[in-house]
Amino acid sequence: MNHTSQHFFPHAVTGSLSTYETLKEEHEGAALGVPLGPVPHNSAPMTSTVINIRSDTSVPDHVVWSLFNTLFMNFCCLGFVAFAYSVKSRDRKMVGDVTGAQSYASTAKCLNIIALVVSLLLTIGFIILLATGAVVSLQAISQMTENHGGY
Structure with a gap:
């Protein structure tokens, strides 16, 4: 069995940012839809699809x-x-x-x-x-x- 350890906060391990700044950065990134963690340089741009689901909420018109x-x-x-x-x-x-x-x-x-x-x-x-x-x-x-x- 190969037990590799991955750090949850990569900046906290290297010491470049404090834990609070890292959490703040990751929270802001997640709120904006930015992927967390390192992004590969050779990856294609991410595309998203928006599907409008019509709600079947019936409004009584009386x-x-x-x-x-x-x-x-x-x-x-x-x-x-x-x-x-x-x-x-x-x-x-x-x-x-x-x-x-x-x-x-x-x-x-x-x-x-x-x-x-x-x-x-x-x-x-x-x-x-x-x-x-x-x-x-x-x-x-x-x-x-x-x-x-x-x-």
């Missing part, structure tokens, strides 16, 4: 929700504005701008939530007013019939 709010819960045109932002989000997604698509989708989601909540509160309030109005009207009619003796 088009269906916006369309529903536009048709049924369109308080102060918030549903329509949400629909416009949803379409912009879908356009950005088709172009490949994921950040822009997420931004438009987030705005559409907030507008949809506001439109839905306000419209539901108004609908519930209208139903409550209608019900209490009907009760008050029935009480008034019954009091009128009691006071007039049925005439």
Whole structure:
């Protein structure tokens, strides 16, 4: 068996640089992509290949929700504005701008939530007013019939 020893820090063995400077140099070289250790003089230049991997991150554009709010819960045109932002989000997604698509989708989601909540509160309030109005009207009619003796 041949036991050859290789030094991890070649400059530290020769004494030309301190250990701290060697570590600093190697760290900076590794951060910049410079190969560590001695580079042979007769080697060909290193080539690198960059592969762009398209992320399959699906950005929800909330088009269906916006369309529903536009048709049924369109308080102060918030549903329509949400629909416009949803379409912009879908356009950005088709172009490949994921950040822009997420931004438009987030705005559409907030507008949809506001439109839905306000419209539901108004609908519930209208139903409550209608019900209490009907009760008050029935009480008034019954009091009128009691006071007039049925005439």
